[in-house]
Amino acid sequence: xxxPLSAWPSMEGYCSxxxxxHLDLRDCNVLExxxxxxxxxxxxxxxxxxxxLESLPAAMNQLGCLTHLVVQGCKRLRSIPELSSSISYxxxxxxxxxxxxxxxxxxxxxxxxxxxSNCLQLVQTNLFRDIVETSTFAGQSHATSSVExxxxxx
Numbered sequence: 001x002x003x004p005l006s007a008w009p010s011m012e013g014y015c016s017x018x019x020x021x022h023l024d025l026r027d028c029n030v031l032e033x034x035x036x037x038x039x040x041x042x043x044x045x046x047x048x049x050x051x052x053l054e055s056l057p058a059a060m061n062q063l064g065c066l067t068h069l070v071v072q073g074c075k076r077l078r079s080i081p082e083l084s085s086s087i088s089y090x091x092x093x094x095x096x097x098x099x100x101x102x103x104x105x106x107x108x109x110x111x112x113x114x115x116x117s118n119c120l121q122l123v124q125t126n127l128f129r130d131i132v133e134t135s136t137f138a139g140q141s142h143a144t145s146s147v148e149x150x151x152x153x154x
Contacts, residue, residue, distance in 0.1 A: 026050055026070075035059035048074060054097075055079050071095060094118045 020040050026049035033048075038059040045068035048056075054076050060066070061082045068089040071077055077095045082102035088111060092098060098119045116122055 021045070023047070033057050038062040041065070044068065046070070050074065053077050056081055058082070060084075088112050090114045090116075092116050092119055095122075096120065098122045 019042065021042055022045045023040065023043060024047045026047050028051060030048065030051040030053060032053065033056060035057045036059075037057055040063065042065050043063050044065050046063075046066060047070040049070050050073040053071070053074050055078055056071075058081050061084050064084045064086055066084055067086050069080075069083065069087060070089075070091045071080070072091050072093045073095070074092075075094065075096050077092075078097050079100040080090070080092070080098070080102065082105070083090075085105040090113075092101075093115050094117070096118060098116070099121045101116070101122060
């Protein structure tokens with residue numbers, strides 16, 4: 001898909017998109033997602049791997065059921081906005097342009113798995129450290145990065 005996913009059909013007269021739980025758009029050449037993504041109110045997992053996105057819409061924080069976000073190989077992705085507190089899994093391996101990730105607002109008693117390996121721009125800005133500290137504070141977590149010298153963060 002070379003055009004942005006910006007035109008969402010009217011919800012009037014329809015059941016709604018709330019029945020969609022899993023959306024896999026990997027390798028679809030998606031350039032942009034609109035705030036219309038918020039219409040997918042029951043979405044639990046979203047796979048946007050290997051697309052040409054530079055950013056994700058701010059409306060992503062309205063996806064209250066979203067637990068899994070996969071943006072692996074989105075080499076042009078520069079930022080991940082604030083996500084809902086339900087997020088427990090982010091796989092952003094090989095997002096080489098990724099510079100900013102909003103701190104997660106994790107729920108207590110939730111396990112987290114965040115992977116930001118080969119996201120060297122992110123690590124250079126020390127944001128990875130903030131993400132790890134936030135997820136560790138919330139309970140059990142696993143976060144990875146491809147950094148050799150973690151002690152330099154402190």
